[in-house]
Amino acid sequence: MTPEEYIEAVLDLVDRIPPGRVMxxxxxxxxxxxxxxxxxxxxxxxxxxxxxxxxGWHRVVNAAGAMPPELVAQARERWLAEGTPMRRDRVDMRAAGWWPAEGM
Incomplete structure (x- = not known):
């Protein structure tokens, strides 16, 4: 896979993450x-x-369910609008985590 194909694969996968879920x-x-x-x-x-x-950039977070500080406010608005499970200022990774179906 070329670097350009990898970029497209990442963006395609992120685009498939359902509202209210994260990876x-x-x-x-x-x-x-x-x-x-x-x-x-x-x-x-x-x-x-x-x-x-x-x-849906706000659907990709770090392993602790957080975003970089400069994006937290905007991401939080989107998480709340989508009903993403939260724990204080972070996404609840156990409740909101998503994995693509087999055979992507």
Whole structure:
């Protein structure tokens, strides 16, 4: 998979996360690892920072269910609007975590 194809695969997967559900950066990387040979949460984060504006960027969080400080307010509005399970200022990862169906 070329770097451009990986970017598209990340964005396609993020676009499939249902409202009210989330994946961590690492989970996105893990879900694509078999097809891509890549499994880097940092790479997924970099892709989301550069290209994620057109997809549900607020549905990809760190492993603790948080967002970078500069995005928390906007993400929180979206989480609340979608009914995403929360714990204080973070997403409840146990309740909101999502994984794609087999055979992506």
């Amino acid at each position: 961590s950066y690492g989970a996105v990387a893990d879900a694509l690892a078999e097809r891509s040979g890549r499994a880097s949460a940092r790479l997924v984060g970099a892709i989301m920072a550069r290209h994620g504006g057109a997809v």
